[in-house]
Amino acid sequence: MKRLDPATLFDTLAAAHSPTTVHLSRPLDIAPDGGTAYGMAGLADLVDTMAGRLAGAGAGPGDVVAVVKENHWDSTLLAFAAVRIGAVPAPISDHLPPETLAVLLERLRPAVLVTTRAVLKAASDAGAVLRADRTLSVDGPAPGAAALAEADPGRSAPHGRGADDPLLIVHTSGTTGVPKLVPHSTTTMVRRLIGFEAHRWPVLSSRPDDTVAAATSYVHGRAFAWTASVLWLRPREVAIVADHDPASAEPFLRAHPPTTLEALPATYVRWQPMAARTDAFRRVRLYISTFDAMHPPAVRTFLNATERRRPVWMQGWGQSETGPLTFRFLTRRAVAAQGARRPTTRDLGHPVPTRTRLRVVDPQTLRPVRRGEPGLVLARTKALGLGYVGEQERWSAKVLDGWWNTEDIGERTRGGGVRVLDREVDAVPGMSCVEIEDVVDDRIPAVLECVVLRTPQGPPLPVVATEDGHLDAGEWLRAVRDLPALAPPLVMAWDELPRTGTGKVRRLELRRRLVGSPDA
Structure with a gap:
């Protein structure tokens, strides 16, 4: 085949007669009558049509096209459509508050905003202005917005761009405030990230007989890279x-049992009961998790849910700014022990060979610390993004003599891996909050999520989410008897925790709600 070019990806795959069929758990929002199964020719036509509509709405080479809609794969397809005409897509989660969306769009100043009537109504109700030269609504016209389906198509011939020009703008999770906007170029996104994954690696790569499943945030840069690399390897099915709700996901997964599965950490947690009681995951040979470290019980449950003799869990760690930094393979044996004070999933493995370098330094002096000592984790990678849109000074402050400040506190292990202990803003002297969270989750089966928040005064506050919002007091005391001092737990239901579009808990928002201030 020709080289992997996001502007012509689907045309290239269609011309090469790729055998891959893409199955959808529900029709695309941009093509509600298009059904739930697509070959590459159908996807090429759809992307070409969307590119024409974006061009007809005024988007051209170098212009920003913002996409804010309900989570579905068509957010990714719209990003490829924008790339096709030389524009720069900026997919954004519709989970963000209207005021935050307004800030991001003010920084982006998009030529075209593709969104939904629900997003526009929420912004109007909140008095937030979503800035764009032209707004298109996926689900029909709205005040100030034309219907995407009625947009006059313009010219959509593939348009090239410089290797170091912006290709895609991704946003960070926003767990600590307003997300940052990170442009990536063809060099950083395609050559460094997609190109690496599109290579046929043992264990990791998609095979011709695979059914590759994804349950992720389709506005995230990870979805763009995943789509390109997986389709390039031409598995039998995708x-x-x-919809990540177990009731919706289970029938679909049973109809298309995956052999490899990548899902958000929060989605894996929600699917744990499903994995324990059904055979939907019986064929899985490879699980992949990114965005955040997993709790050991979830990894254990899914590895035991497959009939494969040697299933593997690949845990990756990275950031929107850097792409993957480390990876580690977990097996049934690696996560067999329960209740340990050093859960295996916080050991995030080794830097990606030939791709990344890591060092741990003293946060005050920036001098390297010895292995086993906690410090600030710095990374060096050629996949580093181009900056922060509208916040370049903030970006420059995080680049230290060529090293990227991850703002994570961690330590190098004896074997050369990295163990993450806390985010710098959440760190508590003398303990690891994320370690405590893993231990609690491992020792109390009813706990779906544990978040330990440092407070202005007194011991850290554990916030515990269970299915019904209740927790046995005696079981809690037994589970924390050998842990550092903690405040009495605050118990709530899973849906009460504020989350980002990738399922991460918005810790500053939770601290503001419970402690009265986002600052510790």
Whole structure:
């Protein structure tokens, strides 16, 4: 085939007669009558049509196209459509508050905003102005917005761009405030990230007989890279899970049992009961998790849910700014022990060979610390993004003599791996909050999520989420008897925790709600 070019990806795959069929858990929002199964020719036509509509709405080479809609794979397809005409897509989660969306769009100043009537109404109700030269609504016209389906198509011939020009703008999770906007170029996104994954690696790569499933955030840069690399390897089937609710996901997964599965950490947690009681995951040979470290019980449950003799869990760690930094393979044996004070999933493995370098330094002096000592984790990678849109000074402050400040506190292990202990803003002297969270989750089966928040005064506050919002007091006391001092737990239901579009807990928002201030 020709080289991997996001502007012509689907045309290239269609011309090469790729055998891959993409199955959707529900029709795409941009093509509600298009059904739930697509070959590459159908996807090429759809992307070409969307590119024409974006061009007809005024988007051209170098212009920003913002996409804010309900989570589905068509957010990724719209990003490829924008790339096709030389524009720069900026997919954004619709989970963000209207005021935050307004800030991001003010920084982006998009030529075209593709969104939904629900997003526009929420912004209007909140008095937030979503800035764009032209707004298109996916689900029909709205005040100030034309219907995407009625946009006059313009010219959509593939348009090239410089290797170091912006290709895609991704946003960070926003767990600590307003997300940052990170432009990536063809060099950083395609050559460094997609190109690496599109290579046929043992264990990791998609195979011709695979059913590759994803349940992720389709506005995230990870979805763009995943789509390009997986389709380039031409597996038999790709299964896209749009709605992560177990009741919706289970019938689809049973109809298209995956052999490899990548899902958000929070989605894996929600699917644990499903994995324990059904055979939907019986064929999985490879699980992949990114965005955040997993709790050991979830990894253990899914590895035991497959009939494969030697299933593998690949845990990756990275950031929107850097792409993957480390990876580690977990097996049934690695996560067999329960209740340990050093859960295996916080050991995030080794830097990606020939791709990344890591060092741990003293946060005050920036001098390297010895292995086993906690410090600030710095990374060096050629996949580093181009900056922060509208916040370049903030970006420059995080680049230290060529090293990227991850703002994570961690330590190098004896074997040369990295163990993450806390985010710098959440760190508590003398303990690791994320370690405590893993231990609690491992020791109390009813706990779906544990978040330990440092407070202005007194011991850290554990916030515990269970299915019904209740927790046995005696079980809690037994579970924390050998842990550092903690405040009495605050118990709530899973849905009460504020989350980002990638399922991460918005810790500053939770601290503001419970402690009265986002600052510790």
